[in-house]
Amino acid sequence: MCLTTSSANLAAVGYDTIDDWLTSSTHAPSTIILLCATNEEGTARAIQSGLDRILSSVPGARVVILSDIDNPATMVSALERGARGFVTMSLSLEVAIEAIRIVNVGGTFVPASGLLSARQGLTAPTEGQSPAAEGRPHFTERQLAIIACVRKGEPNKIIAHKLNMTESTVKVHIRNIMRKIKAKNRTEVAFLTNELLLPNEASND
Template sequence: MSASEANIVAEGYDSAERWIDASTHDTSAIVLLCAGGREATDLLVEHDLDTLLAAHPDTNVVIVSDIDSPGTMVNALERGARGFVTMSLSLDVAIEAIRIVNVGGTFVPASGLLSARPAPASPTDQSEAGEGQSYFTERQLEIIACVRKGEPNKIIAHKLNMTESTVKVHIRNIMRKIKAKNRTEVAFLTNELLLPSETPPRQ
């Protein structure tokens, strides 16, 4: 990651306890807890994650594992992890996941999380009831287009000439409408609503 991304500085520790014992901790740091295999991943989530967050509750922790079980992902999130990155994802996606967590978001692979629960009715399905894209306001459609591009709230606010807090409110409302739990799900569940290159008109 450090070799491919100039803004990332990585430090390695062989255990959560070693990281905790380090003399200083940058509050903006993101901790990647890495393990391979079911047994090691379960131990990581149930012990190391709990240990680390008990010592530093505000730390942003991302689990990195070759396990893509929805149950494992949900367990990690419920215990306080801010993201779950599977080793099958590309390095570019992993870096984007870190960026999402860094700006206050939560990242879980959409394929793994969505398979754990029934998908809600998409806005396209609701068009049969006379709603369609009117299910969202034009401003929300603009924000969805930005979220689908992976743009953080600060960039969206600048681009659409609004405050970051207003962007957050819109995103919360969008997530509530389609029952999404994070920005990744917003992008996935609105796939049929907007093509990646589409940008709706402003109000």
């Protein structure tokens, strides 16, 4: 596992299901639990039910969600149900390790992008703002950079090299972008984001 092969001095034990973990001897409240969830239909409900099972079985357990979902509503819901952290797979291994360390000393971790998205969703549109602008999804700077590359027809390998990230991270970002705008493929991403003002396409006037 990445955690055990890194220089973080962390020991990790993996289980296929929550039931497997509950029947083990490693479910003490002092253990940090990483609950992994992939971006599939019903994942938000799976996170909720998983959290409920873990916390009802081991009250006070410190649970960190590890997922490729970057939906702020899902993050907030998980924290409200008792999770101590929410780590998205688009974050680097170093950031994920620091998140675990924060939780280990009693803190709570949530990605800054999730907080910004949640804040934008709670903020009323300013006077004179067009309905189109009001309804636009929020993208992080990294996602905007990837959208720019996708619109140029660049493959994941080139995007990863250009933006200094792994191909798997690029794929996670693209899946989240597609989900936000309900696109079925990269061509639709390019078409549906045509009206977005991307950083490297902004006017210098």
